[in-house]
Amino acid sequence: MGIEWWQILLLTLYAGYQICDELTINSSAGSAVFAGFISGIIMGDMKTGLMIGGAMQLTVLGVGTFGGSSRIDANSGTVLATAFSVGLGMNQSQAISAIAVPVAALLIQTDILARFANTFFAHRIDRFIETENYKAIERNYLYGAIPWALSRALPVFLALTFGGGLVNTVVSYMNSQLSWLATGLETAGAVLPAVGFAILLRYLPVKKHFPYLIIGFIVTALFATIYGDVSAVGTAVTGLSKGFAHNFAGLPMLGIALIGFGFAAIEYKHSMEKHEVVAEHGSAEQQETVIDAKGEIEDDEL
Structure with missing residues (x-):
């Protein structure tokens, strides 16, 4: 089936929006379930999107951020896992364990990079406060959304644009030559939601x-x-x-x-x-x- 250019564009735009929604409006559009729902609609298979999004939501059920700490980005992981699962015919459990979770963990680094980039605008706001330039304060506050959006949109865009062939090759080789590994990843993907419940029960x-x-x-x-x-x-x-x-x-x-x-x-x-x-x-x-x-x-x- 593959992934069309317009699907890459829409998924990239959503990936950039979802983190801004999570930090500001908080309308639940920045949740893994919603990410699976939107990605499923864009890819033409809402059921697969909801299954992957629900599994990732359960996986991070007991994971939260405290203060300025970063956590794994389950939303971007869900977007990529849904896209590759539907577009390349990848097994859902494999997509969760082989794509969604590693991507979610990797994007901690881009999250930290976005936080560092925002200090530039924060210092500009401090200077404008001293001069009481309120219009400039508002502008720089909005500018802060740019590094946040790019921290998610850019990795998703690059992965969807250049990673499809690599993922397809790896999945084909894994299913044919490394069936034991494929089975193990499917099992791990099915067990991950239980890990989220265990973490949640630890804090409740x-x-x-x-x-x-x-x-x-x-x-x-x-x-x-x-x-x-x-x-x-x-x-x-x-x-x-x-x-x-x-x-x-x-x-x-x-x-x-x-x-x-x-x-x-x-x-x-x-x-x-x-x-x-x-x-x-x-x-x-x-x-x-x-x-x-x-x-x-x-x-x-x-």
């Missing part, structure tokens, strides 16, 4: 809220079993009766999410009430965030 107050974790697991398992059995019965009945045309839906993930939201709202309300009591009657030391000996943040809600 699991010990404090383990009853909710148990309830969530049981509810999800029960719903999956019930809906799976009902769907199987519907399929069997359809085979016996041609007039039976009812379509059984799958597991309603929105329902699971709403159940989780309900528990989270209850816990948040209790936490707020407790915090108000401490604020009224407790000391300043009692109101500070408590971190146990193992590093778990207990008061994570506030």
Whole structure:
């Protein structure tokens, strides 16, 4: 199939925009799932884009930035993995482990470069503050978006323009001569989302809220079993009766999410009430965030 020039152009423009959105508007257009959605539409296979974007979103689920630190760029990795998976017929799991994750880690360096480049505009703004030149302050603030956008758009453009042939050659050789490596990369790509969950659980107050974790697991398992059995019965009945045309839906993930939201709202309300009591009657030391000996943040809600 290949990757057309207009697809390279649109993916490059989105790659430059998504980091600016993440730093300013924060409309979720700078998330891995959204990156997979947009890339899938551009490449003509939205399902593949969402599958790769969802896997990358889960992979970085527990990864965050603190202060001025840089993190792996899952969005750009998703864009390239989706483009090569759809354009070159690459296996989704292979694309995640062989392209998305390495690219996401490599672009930490361009992220740091963009931060350094922005200091130039920051110093110019400092000088204009002294002279009260507000128009120049606004201009240089907007100029700061240029290095940020280029830090993502340029690597994506170069990879899509010049990397397609190399990736195609590597994938063909790997699938034919190194099948063991291809299988290993597929397995690694499938396991990566679990790593994201593990990192997230490391930072969440699991010990404090383990009853909710148990309830969530049981509810999800029960719903999956019930809906799976009902769907199987519907399929069997359809085979016996041609007039039976009812379509059984799958597991309603929105329902699971709403159940989780309900528990989270209850816990948040209790936490707020407790915090108000401490604020009224407790000391300043009692109101500070408590971190146990193992590093778990207990008061994570506030």
